[in-house]
Amino acid sequence: MPSEWSVVERFAKACGATREELLELQQAWSRAYAARDLLRSPARDGAAAKDGTAARDDAPARDDAAARDDAAARDGEQGDESRSDPSDASAASAAKTRLPLAGVGGRWSWLLRFASGIAVLSAILWAFDATQPRTKVSSPAEPAVSGSGQRVGVNLLSEHCPVVMAYGEKDACVVELQRLLNRAGAGLEVDGDFGPLTRMRVEVFQIRAGLRNTGLVDEETKRALYAGKARLTTWPRERVVRRIHEVFAEDPDRAVAVANCQSNLDPLHVEVNPSGIRNWGLFQIYGGYTLAELGGTPERALDPEWNIQAAHRLWAKTRDFRAWQCGRAVMPYSPSPG
Template identity: 40%
Template sequence: MLKDRSRRGYDRLGKEAGVSGSSLHRYCSGLSVPADYRVVHAFAKVCGASAEELRELHRLWALADTDRDAPATAAKDNPEPEPGPELEPVPVPEAHEPAVPAQESPGPEDVTPLEITPDETGKSRRSQVPEKWSSRFAILAAVVVVVLVAGFVWMPDWSSDDASPAAGDRLLYSGACKSVSMGQHDECVREVQTLLARAKGKLAVDGDFGPETLRRLTAFQVLAGLPATNVVDDATKKALYAQKVTMTTWSPAKVEKRVREVFVEDPDTAVAIARCTSFLDPLYVLPNTNGSRNWGVFQISDARLRELDGTPLRAFDPDWNIKAAHRLWSARHDFHDWPSCEAALKDKAKDKAKS
């Protein structure tokens, strides 16, 4: 739809978005999914997508990316069984010998019941049980013991005040919400969204775990000092209910003002770049399929953070993020670290000049 609306060919759009025309054709035709969302974002920007369309496009890409990884995940979770030991071949009887039928697993009627017989002292004792059945009974007993022990160990400890589901006010601790992650649509997701909203996170409470919820969850985990796992694990549930983390941050107007103050050399372009990458949202996060992420106002990547001696938590500080972006700009006095947005801005400037 975006491509048709732009009235431009794949080659031109690909050049402006920083991707080959043939790759762009495969993406738009649904033949493959881009490995990095930034390609999709750049394509949408050069097509003039609105902020709402960009959000919807990110949601669709995330779902497609999840579906693409599903077969690999299933294979990982269900590996092929390892080959067992080789069995010795059963000798084939001679022609004059009657063939002995192959042994089959005994059914209930084939099991010889245990008999109680007196021994030479007059005391009762159990009759001899074949060795193979003794081992099977032992294995069965061991399995029962393991299951019972595991059941007691696995039972959640509701004695803690922080994890008590008393009065049903902590839905995430119920059996229905053991795992909450991308792609879910239920009351467990709605509970997570409600708790994120109470922490001053800006998101819709609709029960749909999409990219918007994932971004806010990731930001919350970082602000809470937790690993950004992309799922609502036990530590995250505890932090959400504790309500000790606030996601309050700068407004877009304050972000723009600070960008202009720092990028005195080219404030208009800097603001346009920041708006392109994060909509001037200091807690904006974009995940990449290689496991890396981009953080904050100027979407500084994990690799750049390491170079700048930064962390995701520092990247969520808008003042630090803006100054760090200016350090990157100072290397060449251009915005080469944001090629997709820069290309879109240059294209718009050309169109404006022609008009």
């Protein structure tokens, strides 16, 4: 049994335990830990040690007695075979089977305590698990390919897809998700891989559909996708570059280079910070105090015109790009030939 609650807690959180379930599990772990301490009490260990010492001290005497008994048995076997009782032989065999365990108290008591602790914890965890409501989990849908070589998806609301789809999933359900996002204008490669770009487009769709932007595809998001509740169209790259040049007339090439470094000139780019706060759009406007200071919202920050104008207001405070992570590192943007 783990000797630290933190180990059990991390495992439970990884399995999706709620706060109430964590509290209940902690109480169960505490009881199991107390039972283990009881098994480790000094009185039991001392008694076991004494038993083991006594067993070892008496071993020579038992060996001498066993030798005399064996000699007497051999002498009696020649004349008393007719008087031998099968039940006596069975009893002797059982005694010989039990003899090796007579002196294990001191040497093997830790193993007995360990096995007891594991049994107690297993029983508690089994009882805890038995009280939890069961959610049906369908097996993941395997990616399928049609005769023309195109990937085939499955209905997101069917039993073949998870109730909630998330980043990292790779199956036919993701193929269908990407197909639906592309129908809304996402421009994704349909590869069945729920990667970073697919997650970004899911969040943008959720925002524009009036849903909570989690990046998780729950039932509400699935139904909104099938109903076509939002569009994901935005400016093409050439228009983005042209507009940045117009707004940042003071330093147009460096402005484009910063935006290219921050978002690859993608107006719908969304990055998640370690704190969980998002950066939004072309210039990756910080979704915390910066967005609030500029009077924006996530939906407004995904509008390329608003994002470029807001970035220029930030730039005008210092007339440089120090507010951006890429600001001092990038070289002026040079479009690739062709």
